[in-house]
Amino acid sequence: MAELVFFSGTMDCGKSTLALQMHHNHAARGRDGVLFTRQDRAGTATISSRLGLTKQACEVDDETDFWAEVITRRTHGRPVDYVIGDEAQFYTAAQVDQLARVVDELGVDVYVFGISTDFRARLFPGSQRLVELADRVDVLQVRALCWCGARATHNARTVGGTMVVEGEQVVVGDVSGGADEVQYEVLCRRHHMRRMTAATARAAAPSALTLVAAQTPLDV
Numbered sequence: 001m002a003e004l005v006f007f008s009g010t011m012d013c014g015k016s017t018l019a020l021q022m023h024h025n026h027a028a029r030g031r032d033g034v035l036f037t038r039q040d041r042a043g044t045a046t047i048s049s050r051l052g053l054t055k056q057a058c059e060v061d062d063e064t065d066f067w068a069e070v071i072t073r074r075t076h077g078r079p080v081d082y083v084i085g086d087e088a089q090f091y092t093a094a095q096v097d098q099l100a101r102v103v104d105e106l107g108v109d110v111y112v113f114g115i116s117t118d119f120r121a122r123l124f125p126g127s128q129r130l131v132e133l134a135d136r137v138d139v140l141q142v143r144a145l146c147w148c149g150a151r152a153t154h155n156a157r158t159v160g161g162t163m164v165v166e167g168e169q170v171v172v173g174d175v176s177g178g179a180d181e182v183q184y185e186v187l188c189r190r191h192h193m194r195r196m197t198a199a200t201a202r203a204a205a206p207s208a209l210t211l212v213a214a215q216t217p218l219d220v
């Protein structure tokens with residue numbers, strides 16, 4: 001039976017890598033798939049993994065109708081056995097409904113990848129709808145780590161290393177970048193709630209942070 005699976009995790013935990021691996025494995029067995037993404041860091045119509053893989057994909061925007069995308073391809077003779085969607089947090093709730101319909105009425109497997117929560121630890125609308133509708137939510141097993149060594153569960157937005165809690169929900173960016181730029185850092189819940197990034201922890205207690213590197217996770 002076809003299924004809608006939401007593969008979720010923090011930024012930088014390997015979601016895009018897994019999306020491209022799944023595509024490779026299915027395509028290698030002769031299955032026909034369509035790749036989608038929205039606002040990838042590397043540019044329009046691209047799925048990019050920090051491990052270096054990139055693949056062309058269809059860019060999703062507010063007008064995209066996944067039902068129509070699949071029906072059109074099938075009308076033109078493509079079987080469309082599966083759909084892979086990256087950066088699914090940026091999809092609209094209506095688009096997630098379309099994906100569920102593609103699974104249920106067309107028997108297409110839909111595998112979507114994205115972060116669940118934003119820099120304020122609030123669900124993105126697309127992710128919320130996926131949690132509501134997916135047959136399964138799979139949390140990626142590769143652990144992204146907080147600076148303290150604990151499993152990172154939250155995404156912080158930083159400017160100059162300091163966590164910010166005001167701003168637009170969507171600001172495309174990376175976990176590394178120029179010091180003054182908006183960037184992101186993954187944290188455990190405790191340090192997200194305390195707004196304690198690696199830079200602020202280092203400034204507050206340089207020796208404690210050095211210690212953390214040696215004994216992880218540490219109760220700081």
Ligand SMILES: Nc1ncnc2c1ncn2[C@@H]1O[C@H](COP(=O)(O)OP(=O)(O)O)[C@@H](O)[C@H]1O
Nearest residue numbers: 010011012013014015016017018048049050051
């Ligand atoms: N130089 C590297 N060597 C080995 N693994 C790396 C390297 N750079 C990134 N990675 C791996 O790639 C992961 C990020 O993969 P990516 O698919 O881009 O993440 P996501 O889509 O979840 O943001 C990191 O968690 C790490 O495991």
Ligand SMILES: Cc1cn([C@H]2C[C@H](O)[C@@H](COP(=O)(O)O)O2)c(=O)[nH]c1=O
Nearest residue numbers: 011012115118119155169170171172173
């Ligand atoms: C937390 C958060 C993230 N984003 C953006 C930043 C990146 O462009 C993507 C996540 O990409 P990744 O492949 O999972 O690293 O989302 C955002 O716009 N708003 C946020 O709050």
